[in-house]
């Protein structure tokens with residue numbers, strides 16, 4: 001026990017202040033919607049991800065001509081689709097896929113955008129110039145056309161390829177956002193002070209500037225997470241996303257393009273739609289609370 | 302012994318404009334400034350806002366790129382050193398910043414703020430480090446318990462002391478103090494200034510003291526240089542500048558010092574009026590046709606003035 005206390009007091013100092021996390025937590029607790037959202041999101045995600053472990057993915061994707069368009073029953077909780085595939089299991093796997101895609105895109109774009117934004121903003125000059133020209137180039141590309149072309153030419157379209165393609169186009173916004181914040185941050189005297197104190201540039205970027213832009217990143221991260229779920233669903237719905245062999249919320253909702261399904265078999269597409277609504281709303285509510293935590297004037301806690 | 306010698310220092314910032322963001326002109330923030338600092342002395346740089354005082358100080362600590370000229374520290378020209386070459390000099394030349402609110406990282410504890418330079422140059426166990434930091438905190442008059450607090454828990458004056466403690470930990474030879482008290486309450490100003498003087502004695506420091514308040518500069522400095530539009534217009538001991546100003550700009554600067562004594566107020570107002578008139582009339586005598594001050598010419602062994 002004595003040893004324990006000893007190690008706590010002499011532990012190397014934390015680089016990031018704990019007060020930031022505390023403020024966020026307090027803000028979420030003060031906001032009932034955010035708190036409910038956090039609980040709901042937590043339950044849904046834990047349920048979906050653990051249930052997906054017990055579902056045989058290939059079996060779900062396999063066509064079974066003997067059980068086409070079955071109504072909900074104890075064997076098929078949400079019935080089956082035109083290929084005789086279990087809709088409930090597709091919903092589980094689909095939710096997992098959709099969320100993973102969104103998370104993957106958000107994490108990757110955040111990493112790339114953050115690195116590019118920090119470097120461009122901190123060093124400025126020609127480094128900034130090159131990075132900004134690359135961003136301008138990516139932005140001027142006709143994104144939709146590229147996505148459609150890539151979807152058509154890539155033979156085995158999976159979750160990973162989808163994440164990579166979307167990341168290719170979506171990191172630029174984050175990079176610009178971070179860059180503009182870093183540009184103003186690096187003019188502050190605490191950065192100048194670090195420079196005159198002999199702190200290397202990479203340390204200034206990671207340990208001084210990054211913590212000061214972290215609230216911006218966290219807020220942007222959550223709001224993007226919600227946005228990217230919608231993006232995946234929309235693209236898949238339009239037929240430029242995942243194939244039916246990889247179920248996602250988008251593929252399930254796409255069944256509703258068949259008027260017969262839309263009208264008489266709501267159990268195929270409605271649960272997926274509700275799931276999207278739940279995910280996006282709850283993430284957004286949490287994001288709003290985080291946003292307030294990042295801005296002292298709006299705080300409730 | 303000369304510790305720092307600045308020779309014909311120029312710092313020009315490009316102004317970009319037009320469609321291709323090309324350089325269309327330069328801001329001549331510092332345009333040919335020369336001065337010397339003896340070891341242990343305090344040299345003041347005064348001048349109105351935008352005259353290039355901070356830029357001069359920042360060029361010496363390499364926060365601004367030097368366009369041309371020399372910065373000799375102990376005889377070594379460090380003006381064009383790369384960031385790797387300059388590293389050993391970081392120990393010897395430190396800076397105290399103007400704004401105590403933005404010069405401390407709001408996300409760091411006092412311990413981490415003051416220990417930053419130490420961690421860059423020396424190896425200490427966490428226990429030793431803590432002890433060193435507490436010693437310095439004690440020296441700048443802050444409670445040693447404050448090491449786990451964050452900057453926002455302190456007042457402006459206390460923050461400036463934290464900044465001062467940070468600049469002292471490496472035992473520098475030269476400290477550039479960029480208006481260290483201008484953001485502080487008048488009641489705290491004197492306290493911090495006296496404290497800087499005490500430290501100077503204790504640590505044998507040399508100060509380059511930047512400010513726009515002539516009263517403060519006179520109180521602090523042995524010698525001073527008066528800056529105007531990126532150039533020195535007059536240089537001398539504090540007494541010379543104050544009692545015998547030669548350049549019209551210096552005269553105006555001194556006339557502008559407010560006087561608290563009611564008896565001389567009237568007198569002062571008249572004197573100010575006179576200087577103001579003289580300034581209008583003889584402006585062209587003191588500046589060349591481009592409005593640039595002339596080079597400094599010695600009028601005594603210590604006193605130099607920019608005259609044609």
Ligand SMILES: Nc1ncnc2c1ncn2[C@@H]1O[C@H](COP(=O)(O)OP(=O)(O)OP(=O)(O)O)[C@@H](O)[C@H]1O
Nearest residue numbers: 314328330348349350351352353354355356357513
């Ligand atoms: N990074 C920069 N880029 C462009 N111009 C700059 C830059 N830094 C300073 N300047 C310009 O250089 C001139 C001198 O600025 P400086 O900060 O040295 O003035 P100062 O004498 O310290 O004034 P103050 O008393 O207000 O602090 C100003 O005209 C300013 O606009």
Ligand SMILES: [Mg+2]
Nearest residue numbers: 354355356399
């Ligand atoms: Mg200044």
